Amino acid sequence: MSILELKNTTKTFGDTIAAHEVSFHIEKGEIFGFIGPNGAGKSTTIRMIIGALTPDSGEIFVDDQPISKDPHYKNKLTYVPGDVNLWGNLTGDEVINFFMKTRGYTNTDRKDELIEKFRLDPKKKCKAYSKGNRQKVALISAFLSNADLLIFDEPTTGLDPLMERSFHEEVIRAKNEGKSILLSSHILSEVEKLADRIAIIRDGQIIETGQLADLRHITRIEYVVQAKGDLETLKSLPFVHEFTQDHDSTHILVDNDKAPEFLEALHPLQPMQLETRPPRLEDIFMRYYEDRSDQS
Incomplete structure (x- = not known):
């Protein structure tokens, strides 16, 4: 009630x-x-x-x-x-x-x-x-x-x-x-x-x-990846965002509903380590305003 x-x-x-x-x-x-x-x-x-x-x-x-x-x-x-x-x-x-x-x-x-x-x-x-x-x-x-x-x-x-x-x-x-x-x-x-x-x-x-x-459908999930292949090739994918490197790992933000496509693209690059970090409320909140800025 x-x-x-x-x-x-x-x-x-x-x-x-x-x-x-x-x-x-x-x-x-x-x-x-x-x-x-x-x-x-x-x-x-x-x-x-x-x-x-x-x-x-x-x-x-x-x-x-x-x-x-x-x-x-x-x-x-x-x-x-x-x-x-x-x-x-x-x-x-x-x-x-x-x-x-x-x-x-x-x-x-x-x-x-x-x-x-x-x-x-x-x-x-x-x-x-x-x-x-x-x-x-x-x-x-x-x-x-x-x-x-x-x-x-x-x-x-x-x-x-x-x-x-x-x-x-x-x-x-x-x-x-x-x-x-x-x-x-x-x-x-x-x-x-x-x-x-x-x-x-x-x-x-x-x-x-x-x-x-x-x-969760309106946010992005963070992947922390180490791979034998060149992860730079993932930058061109439309669902990949904020591609950054930190020491030996690469941090990649991916649209949450595109996780299967991302993992399929990642597989040929022979990932050695893969960590996922769940989206936070702040990610959800900022996503809306980023999307609006892109449209203005």
Whole structure:
């Protein structure tokens, strides 16, 4: 069952189409990755979901109810942007307590656990916090909420690698508790590590949605080869890309759906060593934009 569904959601600003017929859904207990570069339409889409923007057309559903007809749907969501603004004269602890009170959450042991885990000094005033510490306050508040859907837009901005790991652990914990997560991030390895499914948005349009394994057809796989024959002869093949040499090995990127043809062409060259490296989400993401540049 879906916790969130967007159907042909469109938003324009003058002549600029920020989101065009965006459609996807998030299942309950699912981590959904939402990726694309700046200006692709991620933040516009998220702002429509949280009610900060009204779609020009299309519909958004939370728990199968259109949000346009449910004034209380926001109680089921919590949202953390990439750049958090807090009340400067309040301490971190006071801000967290405020959000706990608005959500009716009273587990102070859990609050203390998260404060320690994210290494936050809760007694400092927010105006004295760095960007990373402001982010921690918002993340702690989000994980303390009883929301069914957690929405994170570039959530680890300003966090060091140790705190990023803490964030990842808490996302998995939230999922295990049955919550759903919408994770929008430029850190592709983060999405690859956490997400059950992903959507790629470009120029305001969703261009792919699915499990990472289902998107392998649009990427390339890396082969590391040592052979007796001249591997340079493979350069002319239309499905071979980024032919580079490293010490005694040759690195070759091959269209994933052309692996049989590549191996057939490689066989006469008497390969002595062959290693394959599976494609990553970053490869999938960049492939789209490379292809678009080639067409422009």
